[in-house]
Amino acid sequence: MFNVEEIRKDFPILSRKVNGKSLVYLDNAATSQTPQQVIDAIVEYYTHYNANIHRGVHKLSQEATDLYEAARKKIQEHFNAKHTHEIIFTSGTTHGINLVANGFSSILKAGDDIIVSALEHHSNIVPWQMLCERTGAKLKVIPMNEEGNLILSEFDALLSKNTKLVFLNHISNALGTINPITYFIEKAHEVGAAILIDGAQSTPHIKPNLQELDVDFYVTSAHKICGPTGVGMLYGKEEWLKKLPPYQGGGEMIAEVTFQKTTYADLPHKFEAGTPNISGGIAFGAALDYMNAIGFDAIQTYENELLHYATEKMLEIEGLKIYGTSKHKTSVISFNLKGIHPYDVGTILDKLGIAVRTGHHCAQPIMDYYKIPGTVRASFAFYNTKAEVDALVEGIKKAKMMLS
């Protein structure tokens, strides 16, 4: 049975004070908070198992390796990948995207197309622009409409036999729109293109079944899913990962080295040069255990309830406009007060102990579309409460009073 008060007890940070007020943490789309179970996994690792992995014959190294590989297995099972070696540990979503972009620089040539969506985070735009500069391929953009939905017919029109790659996020970080990725995956495959989905915003809310989706690449960061920062995963279909060249050179990623020639290690190690974030990987596994024990169905149901409650309450405030009104959206509300700069609203809310994001959310093209400098973004997690939504609404009213 889902009990938010019990769940909150797992998160020590939620009981701290900010500016003399109880913290109301509504910046979950930027990073989620960490439950004690995940903190314990990190402490436990450094207390009992700290060693370098995959190369020691000694006991500690073997135990650390076992724990790290067990985490990889957990991630594989969670996302239903076919093989464990299709899960590559990365430093996070951005790293995963760059790894794929770098790999494609040896595949793409002038005349090829890459398609990205208008809803992308900067981390999902810049690597492709760099890739296009290197290869001469062309970057095409799927436009969005006023509600924050991608226009599917425009996507269809962009597709051709020249399309080699399609990239979009599963859920938009700035607006919360849930994109119909099944449609994009099928269409991309029809023209023989590969497709990468950025799951940084989706994986905290839903449990994607990667084999069923038939997606080629899928990336996310642990810190969005109650795990630590600095670790994430890249899923790639085995055939694709075999095709891509290694991203970085170093220890761990090689099979044999002479000064004449180096042969690369098998998957997944080919892409994991150097000593990885071992405690982070293990804690990533612990975070998935934690989330699964609560259950993604329960999480989604509860977060939807919060989203609807907050949307309704916020729209009662005169002059408040919500950006991103898709029927399919997650618990993110991007908004502005008429005539008031988002930075000012965020500053007053901070004084009240309420943490929200302000600015362009690393998604300037979306802000340009709406012709605004940015928005205030409140993003809710399963450990937020209706009382916190009420605090936010009162805070917005106060900000409005002070600023107008």
Added chain:
Amino acid sequence: MSIEEIQNEIIDEFSMFEDWEERYQYMIDLGKDLPLIEEDFKTEANIIKGCQSKVWVHAALNEDKIEFTADSDAIITKGIIAILIRVFSNQPPQAIIDADTSFIDQIGLKEHLSPTRANGLVSMVKQLKMYAIAYQTQLN
């Protein structure tokens, strides 16, 4: 008045406020009253782009003193600009170069001048000093 005298005056004014709300309301009101920079000076060359808010600064030498006008798209940023302008405008370049901004800490607004805040204010203070250095060189 010298820069230090103005800073002390501001510290005195702020000491009368009981809580953050009064402080912020005062700043917001200051922001509303700030004489706006002339539209002609709201140019790309005069803009300081923070990640969160934008700031425009214009400087002109009037006899041996620098006059600053400035603006921002965010009102709280503008309120702090109003304070900075009150301190630094109509002062000789050397006094601006020598002045520090630690009075901002004393009036409880330190967070707004933090380099990580990305509201353009830290760059603005740097810009004011750069103008002062440039004009000082000219006067020499």
